[in-house]
Amino acid sequence: MEGKVISYSTFASLLEKVGRFDVTGKTLLLPEMSRASECLLAATFRSFGVNAQMMETYKGLKLGKEFTSGKECFPCQVTLGDILYHLQKEKERLGDAFDASNYVYFLPEADGPCRFGMYNKLQRIVLDSFPEFQQIPIAYLSTKDGYAIGGLLPSEKAKHFRRTAYVAMVAGDVWDRTLWRVRPYENRKGAMDQLYDEGLEVLSKVIEKHGHKKDFRKIRKTLRELVHEARSLIDPHIPRKPRIGIVGEIYLRCHTKANQEIIRLIEKYGGEVVNASMSEWINYIAYDTALKVRNKWKMALRLGRWAEFSRNFKSWLKHWIEYYYQLWRQGQVYRAARSEMDIAPDHAIGPLEDKLGPRKLFCFDVGTEAALSIAGALAYAEHGFNGVVNVFPFTCMPSTATSAVLKPLLQKLRIPYIDSAYDGTYQPNRDAIVRTFMYQAYQHQQKQKENGSTSHYHFGKKWYLSEWLIQ
Numbered sequence: 001m002e003g004k005v006i007s008y009s010t011f012a013s014l015l016e017k018v019g020r021f022d023v024t025g026k027t028l029l030l031p032e033m034s035r036a037s038e039c040l041l042a043a044t045f046r047s048f049g050v051n052a053q054m055m056e057t058y059k060g061l062k063l064g065k066e067f068t069s070g071k072e073c074f075p076c077q078v079t080l081g082d083i084l085y086h087l088q089k090e091k092e093r094l095g096d097a098f099d100a101s102n103y104v105y106f107l108p109e110a111d112g113p114c115r116f117g118m119y120n121k122l123q124r125i126v127l128d129s130f131p132e133f134q135q136i137p138i139a140y141l142s143t144k145d146g147y148a149i150g151g152l153l154p155s156e157k158a159k160h161f162r163r164t165a166y167v168a169m170v171a172g173d174v175w176d177r178t179l180w181r182v183r184p185y186e187n188r189k190g191a192m193d194q195l196y197d198e199g200l201e202v203l204s205k206v207i208e209k210h211g212h213k214k215d216f217r218k219i220r221k222t223l224r225e226l227v228h229e230a231r232s233l234i235d236p237h238i239p240r241k242p243r244i245g246i247v248g249e250i251y252l253r254c255h256t257k258a259n260q261e262i263i264r265l266i267e268k269y270g271g272e273v274v275n276a277s278m279s280e281w282i283n284y285i286a287y288d289t290a291l292k293v294r295n296k297w298k299m300a301l302r303l304g305r306w307a308e309f310s311r312n313f314k315s316w317l318k319h320w321i322e323y324y325y326q327l328w329r330q331g332q333v334y335r336a337a338r339s340e341m342d343i344a345p346d347h348a349i350g351p352l353e354d355k356l357g358p359r360k361l362f363c364f365d366v367g368t369e370a371a372l373s374i375a376g377a378l379a380y381a382e383h384g385f386n387g388v389v390n391v392f393p394f395t396c397m398p399s400t401a402t403s404a405v406l407k408p409l410l411q412k413l414r415i416p417y418i419d420s421a422y423d424g425t426y427q428p429n430r431d432a433i434v435r436t437f438m439y440q441a442y443q444h445q446q447k448q449k450e451n452g453s454t455s456h457y458h459f460g461k462k463w464y465l466s467e468w469l470i471q
């Protein structure tokens, strides 16, 4: 594949072709991060009349590396490779009928101190270097406004879409947790993987058919039936294995190919895994947006700026309502699944923030995933997990901060911990590291048994509305 040399005039397209475009009637191309969540998000878009497709992933990594300098974050290279590979294949498939104006590429972004906000700009420049792909706009959602969907869909659909997409994402999380709960104990090798694929298809169809009607009951009912079926795959004679919690950068810990199947590797060496969920991040963004607006109205109140105070106060209320609405919906989906099987419940964000407080380890005001990862690892520790793995792209800024805080802390708490960084290369000692880590986790579990403290979920002494809602 050959791109042409980029001129500075190309930068004008960052304003014109990266933004919020009405995607109705277009083919919306989604890069894969968490397979379940993206697959169900694509189904939600289709339910609202947008022809959304999840692109094949990781096949274009060579292209992604070819058109970057090597200094970019690894997820940027993977997603760039995915879009270039997909478009190249589309061109070959359609020949002269290929029309770039039929496509929109979907790539969310984040504001804040790290580079995720720059992926779509860089990828715009690369797409512009191919004359045949210049017409493909990049549509994004941003953490800046809590992933508001406005602009991508007509306003009458936008609110419903956002809520349905959230429920679909939670359903994806729950289905993932079912996979991780059953696979280490399955009575027939490969049975859960097979059911997982079939289940995703069933859920996609249900969401596509009923999502636009906000018929969440049907989604919950389908999920519950699937979890019921998954339960029958567990061999009850296999004793409970050491439980490992994963934290880290969201793309790498969810993208199984980019993290070289870290969960399967842990399972291979005798562990059961719980990965931090996609909805934890979405809830965190909603929570964080509300906190930022709260700071604004407090400041306006102090300065006596009444109009500003009133505007921000209303906005703050709106954000809190949305946050609690999400938790309520999330709780409904988890309860439906947990009535069939003891999958791990999710962390609520308020209690996570409080975990950082007394030890002054980190602060939600700093933002980034480090806040969630550090607090999430402490929550795993409290819930009796036997080890923690921090999964992230090589040189990732928030995850390096996470590692700096967690390593000494978890050592003090005597909880096995490892970092697992990725950049697309294969490290020969990775197996040995995970195997040794799992041996430590096994010893941790034995100690727990000797002390009579088995692993279980308990929710602190303090009463939290958010914890109550999601249980």
Ligand code: SF4
Residues within 6 Å of the ligand: 073, 074, 075, 114, 115, 116, 117, 249, 393, 395, 396, 397, 398, 399
């Ligand atoms: S979170 Fe890490 S991988 Fe993602 S943009 Fe920031 S530094 Fe890069």
